[in-house]
Each structure stands twice: as structure tokens, then as C-alpha cells.
Amino acid sequence: MKKEQTPQQPHEMYEGGSKVVYTVNADGKYELSSTTGWEPETIVLSQALEEIDRLSQQALLKVQQGISSPLEYHMYAQRMDLQMLAAAVGKFQWQVKRHFKPTRFVKLSQQQVENYASVLGIDTNQLVTIPND
Amino acid sequence: MTKEFIHTPSAHCETGTVSNLLRSYGLEISEPMIFGLGSGMTFAYLKHIKINGLPLIAYRMPPKMIIKLLSWRISGLKFKYETFRNEDKGKLALDSMLAQDKAVGLQTSVFFLPYFPQAMRFHFNAHNLVAYAKEGDEYKLSDPVFPELVTTKEDDLQRARFSKGALAPKGLMYYPSEVPDSIDYDLVIPKAIRFTGKMNGRWNPVPIAGVHGMRLLAKNISKLEKADQHYAQLFMGHIVRMQEEIGTGGAGFRFIYAAFLQESASLLDSPFLHERSSELTNIGDEWRDFAVLCARLSKKRKGQNYSDAAKQLYKIADMELDFYQRLSKFKR
Incomplete structure (x- = not known):
């Protein structure tokens, strides 16, 4: 990539940030240039965020209908999935999945709730409730 | 009492x-x-290791591998690694350093670092930075992918260092315990270059890595084309994210390696390496075209034609095969 071809297509997702890439200058030498963003990257990053949003909205609906526990919603909202959450709390996936049952979820010990909350990066009160809009 | 830290922004967090x-x-x-000396450039397609339900596609060696290869190749360079079972001990060790x-390298999770833009904070556990x-x-931190020095609160860094899950950092802290005065480039560069060539080219026995992986x-x-379209689109986006997002230097690390070849060419005064550097620059541009196609x-929404993207990737694989074969025969 030539230095003058360095993409400068900022997007609000980057919050005005920039990063550096290696480019070739006019003398054919490699040097660092700053880039504020590139459209293909922006497209795929927003796609990934939309997918997370879709999954958490789906889970939220299930929680409101009483088929699932707030844990499932917060898992997606905090950008995790079942595999990652299970690995993070050191459980099997089927064990975590059991806690998606509302009846099972309310019986969780304080310690287990704290464990889930800490790997998700939220506090325990947040974990047992869902946002009401 | 705080000494000034010379921070050079970089394209990739670990290097x-x-x-x-x-x-x-x-x-x-x-x-x-x-x-380059850590033989960082590669390609691997790990179908059965999933990230958010999508296969892992790597354009470089796994985390920590680059440092290990580096200290193995350069005589007189030794790193000390420390991980901690007890989180408070981890903090004390960092504070005493x-x-x-003494500056130290830390492995952290991007998700818990508040200075990252919200949109970029995913559960990626192998982000490296210097405290x-x-x-x-x-x-006070020097995060290589940020243009300026940054600061973060004690609690946030603590959480980032002790995040759980795949590739959990366990508070990993590392620093060089022995540093050589100079490096014998004449000896190490050809070795490292041949290694990269052999690892990725024709002699690679693993069908998922190197050119075979591509x-x-x-x-x-x-x-x-026959798969579920929602999944297919996520898959294409995923490829680009692995290739272009934070810390790839553009084109899945190809430009960083080309910069290494150029630097080596001037150090060893080798026109051969100059040619390889511009060859790799062309390959990197092809990768960027591939990213545009994938994005x-x-x-x-409809009328997808995946064969274009596949064709482009086959073309890149052929170009890289030639490139690696030439590298693997490099002699000083």
C-alpha cells in the first residue's frame, strides 16, 4: 500500500481514534502512517455489533416471556456466547445452560451470582435484573 | 520521579x-x-476452534510464540515470565517492578480497558501493553496500538489482567532479564527468513496452516453459496475482522513482514530481500482487495457470488507459495 493511499474514512464507532499501518512512501521505503479508518473494516465491525444486538434482543424477549433467565440476556449484551461464558466461569456448557432456566437461576448461590457478574464485568444487582424500557 | 517513557505507536500489540x-x-x-525475527507471519484456518460460533482464522503465530522464538534466536536475550494465582500478589509484583x-509487559483483556472505544471492546484476552x-x-501505560500514552485506574487494569476464559492471561507479566548489547543480524536474519518460508510453503505438512490453510x-x-445466508455473511465479515482489525498493520500482517524484509535488505545489503519485500507488498495489496470483496x-442482501472471493484467495495462495519457496532457499 502506498502512503498516499492510506485510507482516511473515520466512523463514529472509533470515537475519533486512529491507528498506524505500514505503508510505502514515495522513495519506496516502508514507514508508519496514521489511518482514521477504512470502509470494509467499518462495515464488518458494525455487522458484528449488530449481530450481538440481535442476539441480546432475542434473549431479552425470552426473558420477558419467562422462558429464560437474565443470565442469557447479559451474556449476549456483554458480548459473550455460551462457549466463552462457560470457559470463563470454569463450567461445562450444559451447566451454564441449566442456569438459563428461570427457576434454576433464582436458586443460584450468592457466590455463583458473583462469579457470573465478575466475568461479565457487571455488578450482581444488574445481573439478576433486565433493563426495562 | 516518573521517568519519561519513549512510546512508539505500532501496528501490532505484541511486537x-x-x-x-x-x-x-x-x-x-x-x-x-x-x-520478522520471531517468524510471526503465517496463516492458519482452525475450523474447530470457534470464536462467537465462527472458526478461528489467524494471520500470525499464536500469542507469546513470537517472544519465545525471539529469545531463542537472539543469543543473550532472555525474558522472565510471571503468572499469578493470587490476584493481590499479581498487583504487588507489578507495583514493586x-x-x-522498570517497565514490564502485561497480557490483558481488551474488554476491561476503558480507554478503548466502546465498539472495539471485545473479550479478547491476549492484548499486550507496557506498564x-x-x-x-x-x-501509566504504553499501549502500542494507541498513538499516545494512556492511563487507567488500578481496578480496571486488575480486572483486565485477571480476566477469565480462553487464553486467560492469569496476570501474565514479562520483562527481559538479560539484554544483549547488539544482535548478530548476519546470523539470525537468514535463519528466521528460511523458517518462515518453510513453515508456510510447500514443506509444511499441516493441511490447515500456511498456503494449504488458505x-x-x-x-x-x-x-x-449453499449455506445459511445469515451465517455466510457473518463468516465473510469475520474473515475481514481477523485480517484487518486492531494490530495487523494492514493486510493481515503482510505489510509488517514486508517492512522487516526491507530493513533486513539494508542491514545485509541484499538486493534479493529488496525484491522479496516489494513482492510481499504486492501480495498485501491483493489481501486488501480480498478484504474489500469479503466486506x-x-x-x-441477495445475489451473492462467493466464487469471486474464493478465486481471489486461490490467487493469493499461489502468489504466496512462490514467495515462500523463494524465502526458504535464502542464503546469505
Whole structure:
């Protein structure tokens, strides 16, 4: 990539940030240039965020209908999935999945709730409730 | 009492961290040089390791591998690694290093670092950065992918260092315990270059890595036409994210390696390496075209034509095979 071809297509997702890439200058030498963003990257990053949003909205609906526990919603909202959450709390996936049952979820010990909350990066009160809009 | 830390922004977090760290310990070495001597460039398509339900596609060696290869190749360079089972001990160890004015490298999770833009904070556990000072309850950090130095609160860094899950950092802290005065480039560069050539080229026995991995991925892309379209689009987006987002230097690390080849060419005075560097620059541009194709496919709502993207990847694989074969025969 030539230095003058360095993409400068900022997007609000980057919050005005920039990063550096290696480019070739006019003398054919490699040097660092700053880039504020590139459209293909922006497209795929927003796609990934939309997918997370879709999954958490789906889970939220299930929680409101009483088929699932707030844990499932917060898992997606905090950008995790079942595999990652299970690995993070050191459980099997089927064990975590059991806690998606509302009846099972309310019986969780304080310690287990704290464990889930800490790997998700939220506090325990947040974990047992869902946002009401 | 805080000494100034010389922060050079870098294209990739791991090599940038090591480069900034070694500079602060008095060894002048650039980021591409570390990437090259650590034989960082590769390709791997790991179908069965999933990230958010999508296969892992790597354009470089696994985390920590680059540092290990580096300290193995360069005589007189040794790193000390420390992980902690007890989180408080991890913090004390870090604080005592900083009190002695010694900078250290840390492995952290991006999700818990508040200075990252919200949109970029995913659960990626292998982000590297340098901590160089502490003031009150704030750590001063040199995060290689940021243009400026940053600070973060004690609690946030603590959470980032002890995040759980795949590749959990366990508070990993590392610093060079022995640093050589200079590096014998004549000896190490040809070795590192041949290694990269052999690892990725024809002699690689593993069907998922190197050029074979690219062809496997291309084959899977052409099969996507029959797959669930929602999944297929996520898959295409995922490829671009692995290739272009934070810390790739553009084109999945190809430009960093090209910069390494160029630097080596001037150090060893080798026209052969100059040619290889511009050859790899062309390959990198092809990767960027591939990213444009993939991003377009990930967005389009109907009439997808995945064979274009697959064809482009086959083309890149052929180009890289020639390139690696030439590298593997490199002699000083």
C-alpha cells in the first residue's frame, strides 16, 4: 500500500481514534502512517455489533416471556456466547445452560451470582435484573 | 520521579510491546524486526476452534510464540515470565517492578480497558501493553496500538489482567532479564527468513496452516453459496475482522513482514530481500482487495457470488507459495 493511499474514512464507532499501518512512501521505503479508518473494516465491525444486538434482543424477549433467565440476556449484551461464558466461569456448557432456566437461576448461590457478574464485568444487582424500557 | 517513557505507536500489540519494552531496556530494535525475527507471519484456518460460533482464522503465530522464538534466536536475550494465582500478589509484583522504575509487559483483556472505544471492546484476552509507572491509583501505560500514552485506574487494569476464559492471561507479566548489547543480524536474519518460508510453503505438512490453510479456506468460501445466508455473511465479515482489525498493520500482517524484509535488505545489503519485500507488498495489496470483496459480500442482501472471493484467495495462495519457496532457499 502506498502512503498516499492510506485510507482516511473515520466512523463514529472509533470515537475519533486512529491507528498506524505500514505503508510505502514515495522513495519506496516502508514507514508508519496514521489511518482514521477504512470502509470494509467499518462495515464488518458494525455487522458484528449488530449481530450481538440481535442476539441480546432475542434473549431479552425470552426473558420477558419467562422462558429464560437474565443470565442469557447479559451474556449476549456483554458480548459473550455460551462457549466463552462457560470457559470463563470454569463450567461445562450444559451447566451454564441449566442456569438459563428461570427457576434454576433464582436458586443460584450468592457466590455463583458473583462469579457470573465478575466475568461479565457487571455488578450482581444488574445481573439478576433486565433493563426495562 | 516518573521517568519519561519513549512510546512508539505500532501496528501490532505484541511486537509493539516487545519493541517498546526492549528499547526502554536499552536495546534498539524496531517492531518489524521483532515480527520478522520471531517468524510471526503465517496463516492458519482452525475450523474447530470457534470464536462467537465462527472458526478461528489467524494471520500470525499464536500469542507469546513470537517472544519465545525471539529469545531463542537472539543469543543473550532472555525474558522472565510471571503468572499469578493470587490476584493481590499479581498487583504487588507489578507495583514493586514499577517502584524500581522498570517497565514490564502485561497480557490483558481488551474488554476491561476503558480507554478503548466502546465498539472495539471485545473479550479478547491476549492484548499486550507496557506498564511503566504508577501514580496514586492510576497506572501509566504504553499501549502500542494507541498513538499516545494512556492511563487507567488500578481496578480496571486488575480486572483486565485477571480476566477469565480462553487464553486467560492469569496476570501474565514479562520483562527481559538479560539484554544483549547488539544482535548478530548476519546470523539470525537468514535463519528466521528460511523458517518462515518453510513453515508456510510447500514443506509444511499441516493441511490447515500456511498456503494449504488458505486453499482450505478458499474451498470453504466457495461452499458458502449453499449455506445459511445469515451465517455466510457473518463468516465473510469475520474473515475481514481477523485480517484487518486492531494490530495487523494492514493486510493481515503482510505489510509488517514486508517492512522487516526491507530493513533486513539494508542491514545485509541484499538486493534479493529488496525484491522479496516489494513482492510481499504486492501480495498485501491483493489481501486488501480480498478484504474489500469479503466486506461487500457480508453486506449484500441477495445475489451473492462467493466464487469471486474464493478465486481471489486461490490467487493469493499461489502468489504466496512462490514467495515462500523463494524465502526458504535464502542464503546469505
